[in-house]
Amino acid sequence: MIYETQPTASHYVDGAYLEDTDGTPIPVIYAATGARIATVHAATPAVIDRALTAAARAQSDWARLSGRERGRVLIRAAQILRERNREMSVLETFDTGKPLQETLVADAASAADALEYFGGLAGSLTGEHIPLGGDWAYTMREPLGVCVGIGAWNYPTQIAAWKAAPALACGNAMVFKPSEVTPLCALKLAEILTEAGAPAGLFNVVQGAGEAGQALISDPRVAKVSLTGSVPTGRKVYAAAAADMKHVTMELGGKSPLLIFEDADLENAVGGAILANFYSSGQICSNGTRVFVQKSVKQAFLARLTERLKGVVMGDPLDEATNFGPMVSEAQMRIVEGYIAKGVEEGARLVTGGKRAARDGFFLAPTVFADVTDGMTIAREEIFGPVMAVLDFEDEDEAVARANATEFGLAAGVFTRDISRAHRVIGALKAGTCFINSYNDAPVEMPFGGVGMSGVGRENAKAAIEHYSQLKSVYVRMGDVEAPY
Ligand SMILES: NC(=O)c1ccc[n+]([C@@H]2O[C@H](COP(=O)([O-])OP(=O)(O)OC[C@H]3O[C@@H](n4cnc5c(N)ncnc54)[C@H](O)[C@@H]3O)[C@@H](O)[C@H]2O)c1
Ligand SMILES: O=CCc1c[nH]cn1
Numbered sequence: 281m282i283y284e285t286q287p288t289a290s291h292y293v294d295g296a297y298l299e300d301t302d303g304t305p306i307p308v309i310y311a312a313t314g315a316r317i318a319t320v321h322a323a324t325p326a327v328i329d330r331a332l333t334a335a336a337r338a339q340s341d342w343a344r345l346s347g348r349e350r351g352r353v354l355i356r357a358a359q360i361l362r363e364r365n366r367e368m369s370v371l372e373t374f375d376t377g378k379p380l381q382e383t384l385v386a387d388a389a390s391a392a393d394a395l396e397y398f399g400g401l402a403g404s405l406t407g408e409h410i411p412l413g414g415d416w417a418y419t420m421r422e423p424l425g426v427c428v429g430i431g432a433w434n435y436p437t438q439i440a441a442w443k444a445a446p447a448l449a450c451g452n453a454m455v456f457k458p459s460e461v462t463p464l465c466a467l468k469l470a471e472i473l474t475e476a477g478a479p480a481g482l483f484n485v486v487q488g489a490g491e492a493g494q495a496l497i498s499d500p501r502v503a504k505v506s507l508t509g510s511v512p513t514g515r516k517v518y519a520a521a522a523a524d525m526k527h528v529t530m531e532l533g534g535k536s537p538l539l540i541f542e543d544a545d546l547e548n549a550v551g552g553a554i555l556a557n558f559y560s561s562g563q564i565c566s567n568g569t570r571v572f573v574q575k576s577v578k579q580a581f582l583a584r585l586t587e588r589l590k591g592v593v594m595g596d597p598l599d600e601a602t603n604f605g606p607m608v609s610e611a612q613m614r615i616v617e618g619y620i621a622k623g624v625e626e627g628a629r630l631v632t633g634g635k636r637a638a639r640d641g642f643f644l645a646p647t648v649f650a651d652v653t654d655g656m657t658i659a660r661e662e663i664f665g666p667v668m669a670v671l672d673f674e675d676e677d678e679a680v681a682r683a684n685a686t687e688f689g690l691a692a693g694v695f696t697r698d699i700s701r702a703h704r705v706i707g708a709l710k711a712g713t714c715f716i717n718s719y720n721d722a723p724v725e726m727p728f729g730g731v732g733m734s735g736v737g738r739e740n741a742k743a744a745i746e747h748y749s750q751l752k753s754v755y756v757r758m759g760d761v762e763a764p765y
Contacts, residue, residue, distance in 0.1 A: 305320075346403065351398075377642070382559070386435075393723070412755075424527055493517065531739060533662040538694075539705060544717075552695055563612070690730035692714050692715070
């Protein structure tokens with residue numbers, strides 16, 4: 281037991297914890313030490329069946345409530361999450377290794393924001409009245425049914441809530457499968473939803489890797505799948521869902537550009553580049569990992585960046601003075617080390633970092649490469665670790681063209697004092713989520729998602745409602761029916 285509020289079993293099904301030790305054991309490793317802190321079991325077919333049966337039953341009753349009644353439960357869950365922010369944050373730190381300094385503000389807090397936001401919206405979900413000159417039509421916004429959420433490991437609480445909150449607000453039920461790397465936090469969210477008044481079966485959590493995910497997606501009781509994960513997984517999940525014409529949301533990876541012009545406020549630009557590459561030790565999908573810096577300010581940018589990186593405090597993630605944690609797993613650390621080696625091999629200049637820290641756990645120093653060129657592996661592939669690639673450019677058109685030369689399109693950012701240029705550049709960049717003189721802000725009121733290979737659909741904001749509901753159109757004739765015979 282790592283913490284007194286640690287979940288008490290592997291799964292949460294039909295309003296209660298559930299164990300089935302026939303499932304393959306999955307070790308839960310604390311990234312800061314490498315120690316095993318818990319073991320969960322992958323869901324057996326019996327567990328998956330129980331979860332889907334419970335969800336289908338709960339959904340039909342839940343959909344009959346008014347939106348305001350549903351919203352009240354979500355808002356109560358948001359309040360409980362906020363009251364328990366510290367214990368949820370500690371659990372998130374154990375699950376991911378992210379520093380408590382971060383988890384206290386970015387994880388359960390964002391989950392609470394989502395539950396509160398969609399709880400507030402639930403009562404206002406309506407259709408429209410369409411006058412047709414005598415006859416008329418109306419639309420009704422209906423839930424999809426049972427939705428499946430599949431999560432990545434970087435933000436386990438936030439990802440579960442960003443999917444559950446709009447799904448439940450619209451009258452759906454959910455079966456959520458966390459990443460096998462971070463199985464703990466979603467279980468606590470399920471517990472809190474029950475405490476807040478969600479009926480048994482409305483939000484279920486089952487563990488497992490890809491096999492469990494595929495079993496959920498291919499079940500005929502499932503109407504929609506929302507995945508947060510990598511592009512290769514997205515292809516498989518999208519294909520499986522398409523076979524039965526299921527709705528999808530795909531929140532996938534990226535290799536996002538951050539453009540820094542010579543007229544930018546340098547201090548803010550350096551701060552933005554730090555947030556775009558090193559927060560959560562670089563394990564954020566929307567990170568601006570291709571940092572295009574205008575040649576005239578490149579030296580000043582690199583000098584100030586190197587200076588500010590001296591402020592990194594790597595250490596025990598539970599110590600609130602620590603601001604830089606480990607990679608989530610040994611496997612992820614090895615992947616990132618492989619990319620660092622590739623960067624050196626392909627001729628990028630290592631400015632700082634590039635090494636493991638001399639301590640237990642999966643710590644890698646924040647790493648900056650300069651003189652990176654577009655063809656290098658570290659400029660093309662998502663690394664998902666603390667590795668910044670700095671590329672230089674001469675002018676705006678060149679920077680935009682090179683920024684867009686990628687199959688991804690999750691996010692993009694620009695730092696400039698020229699307001700016209702800021703909007704012109706953002707208008708030309710192919711990305712779903714953009715930032716001007718900022719980076720990586722993710723308020724729940726703003727739609728979040730990507731274009732191209734980075735995804736389909738949007739999370740958060742009113743936009744998410746479109747992805748968790750469908751319209752029924754009803755034509756109403758006010759007079760007699762005229763038929764030709
Ligand atoms: N766009 C976003 O909002 C967003 C947010 C966070 C992370 N990500 C992306 O997630 C990736 C990192 O997370 P990861 O390593 O956990 O990703 P991953 O693709 O390896 O796994 C994601 C989830 O999919 C499951 N899965 C794997 N194979 C599956 C299959 N065949 N069928 C069904 N489910 C399957 C995994 O068990 C896990 O729960 C990065 O690419 C990152 O950019 C995207
Ligand atoms: O990791 C992707 C989602 C996200 C972006 N910012 C915070 N969370």
